[in-house]
Amino acid sequence: MSFDVAMASPTILDSIVDTIEPRNETLPFAEPVRQRLAKAGIDLSKGYPYRPSVPLYLQDVYKIRSEERLYEDASARADKSKKNLLSAATTVTDLTTHIGTEIEGLQLKHLTPEQRDELALLIAERSVVFFRNQDLTPQQQKELGEWFGKVEVHPQAPQVPGIPGVTVIWPDLFTLERPADFRRPGGASNWHSDLVHERQPAGITHLHNDTVPPTGGDTLWASGYSAYEKLSPEFRKIIDGKYAVYRSAHPYLDRENPSAGSKYIEHTHPLVRVHPATGWKALWVNRSMTVRIVGLDKAESDVILNHLYDVYEKNVDIQVCFKWTPGTSALLDNRITIHNASWDYGGRYPRHGTRVTSLAEVPYYDPNAPSRRQALAVG
Numbered sequence: 001m002s003f004d005v006a007m008a009s010p011t012i013l014d015s016i017v018d019t020i021e022p023r024n025e026t027l028p029f030a031e032p033v034r035q036r037l038a039k040a041g042i043d044l045s046k047g048y049p050y051r052p053s054v055p056l057y058l059q060d061v062y063k064i065r066s067e068e069r070l071y072e073d074a075s076a077r078a079d080k081s082k083k084n085l086l087s088a089a090t091t092v093t094d095l096t097t098h099i100g101t102e103i104e105g106l107q108l109k110h111l112t113p114e115q116r117d118e119l120a121l122l123i124a125e126r127s128v129v130f131f132r133n134q135d136l137t138p139q140q141q142k143e144l145g146e147w148f149g150k151v152e153v154h155p156q157a158p159q160v161p162g163i164p165g166v167t168v169i170w171p172d173l174f175t176l177e178r179p180a181d182f183r184r185p186g187g188a189s190n191w192h193s194d195l196v197h198e199r200q201p202a203g204i205t206h207l208h209n210d211t212v213p214p215t216g217g218d219t220l221w222a223s224g225y226s227a228y229e230k231l232s233p234e235f236r237k238i239i240d241g242k243y244a245v246y247r248s249a250h251p252y253l254d255r256e257n258p259s260a261g262s263k264y265i266e267h268t269h270p271l272v273r274v275h276p277a278t279g280w281k282a283l284w285v286n287r288s289m290t291v292r293i294v295g296l297d298k299a300e301s302d303v304i305l306n307h308l309y310d311v312y313e314k315n316v317d318i319q320v321c322f323k324w325t326p327g328t329s330a331l332l333d334n335r336i337t338i339h340n341a342s343w344d345y346g347g348r349y350p351r352h353g354t355r356v357t358s359l360a361e362v363p364y365y366d367p368n369a370p371s372r373r374q375a376l377a378v379g
Contacts, residue, residue: 029170030211030350032326040137042161049158049168057255058263061155061248065199071361073203074148075121075277078114085111085118094126099223099337100320101126108329109140116147119331123204124277128221128332128339132325134208138166141208141329141356148204149358152195156250160354169207169353171343191222191313192288193334194357196246197265202334203360212324213349217342219322224282224336225372226318228272230311231283239283239304241365242271245291268294270365271308275335280372282336283308284363312338335360 029048037044055061086092090105101122108131111119123129138160145151151165158173160166195202207219228236246269251262271293273284287309293301322330332339334357345351372378 029172029352032211033350033352036137036210037160040139042138042163044161046161048161049170049173050161051158052153052155052164055155056253057258058252058265059255061252061265064155065359068362069150069200069359071149071200071359073120073124073276073360074117075124078117078121080121082118082122084114085122088115095130095322096317096320098226098318099127099221100130100322101128102130102132104132106131107136108134108144109136111144113147116144120148120204121277123331123333124275124336127223127225127337128320128322128330130322131329131331132327134327134329136208136327136329138163138354141206141354142166145204145206145356145358149360152198152202152357152359165356167355167357169209169355171351172347190288191286191309191338191340192249193284193286193338195334195359196269196284196286196289197248197267198359199267200359200362201246201267201269202357204331204333205355205357206329206331207353207355208327208329209324209351209353210326211350211352212326212328213345213351215349216345217324217349217351218344219324219330219339219341220319221322221332221337221339222312222315222319224284224312224338225280227308227312227315228281228283229371229373230315230318236272239271239308240281241367243268243294244271244285244305245294247289247291249289266291269363272365273335273363274366274369275333276361278372278375279366279369280375281369283312284335285309285312286338287313335363 034044037048055064088106089103091103093102094100095102119129142151142163142165145165153164154167158168158170160168193202194205231239245266248265251264254260254263269284271283271285272281274281285305285308290305292298293304296304
């Protein structure tokens with residue numbers, strides 16, 4: 001279980017220096033998980049998953065990735081026709097008009113450098129791309145993530161032992177830490193985008209599910225390109241160029257005032273950002289971790305943000321709902337999407353996967369950038 005800094009007493013705080021010691025969990029898991037990890041040579045003798053040393057203080061977490069990193073989007077190297085990737089597939093299916101593509105007949109572990117770059121471009125255009133029946137080890141998943149950018153090593157999330165940067169996605173474990181029921185679903189059952197609080201937030205995230213429920217457990221994605229385009233031209237003028245504060249999902253303590261309770265990592269980024277590969281504008285907010293719009297009173301900010309959340313979450317024509325099967329990978333771009341994992345199976349069946357997230361550029365806004373529909377001359 002994770003350590004809840006908000007519940008820490010002064011006595012506990014006095015006894016902790018800077019981190020909570022690492023440990024391994026011992027929760028039993030489904031046989032397909034064991035088989036995949038054993039095939040990959042993962043040492044399970046000390047338990048699973050591995051919990052890293054958790055930084056306790058806010059000041060220490062800010063230092064982890066405080067310097068700007070050089071970033072080159074892999075799609076900048078891609079052939080714009082994506083001929084190497086698409087011609088090698090047996091089937092390419094756009095799942096909806098605005099978001100989501102499924103590719104069949106390819107193994108991600110065998111992609112050439114040219115195909116990887118073209119995949120990055122396809123993800124930038126279609127927001128999320130799916131591959132079923134993948135024979136993929138956590139090591140291979142991380143290696144592909146490193147192609148797309150610096151792989152994030154989360155300071156609190158459970159990891160595959162011996163492979164920093166490969167996060168374990170396991171709702172059964174999460175519900176031990178935060179009890180869930182029908183009225184308060186577990187897992188990642190809220191609209192969000194990964195790591196928005198980073199100085200250089202997440203680009204491509206690769207989710208691989210090796211074990212899924214036979215019924216339910218679908219994941220929804222919504223398009224940030226289309227959410228922006230749903231707004232009236234006059235309303236776009238209100239939010240274009242505005243900045244918002246984005247916070248971390250996990251809390252920490254202020255070393256200077258630990259008794260003040262939970263504090264979060266915060267960074268300021270544009271509400272509307274431009275994807276470097278496509279040059280298109282996208283709405284970039286999420287209900288879970290967007291705190292406030294800079295320069296507005298709270299009441300004003302709340303009204304605008306709540307409207308933006310509703311536009312993103314309630315327009316079903318700009319969303320894709322994906323039914324997982326064992327061994328499926330989803331590669332999504334956090335710069336242009338939000339997602340929500342349904343917990344309708346209620347923990348009755350096991351679900352397990354691994355996640356690798358590649359960090360991208362410092363978000364930016366360009367007033368001269370078009371929307372997607374403008375760029376493609378749609379409508």
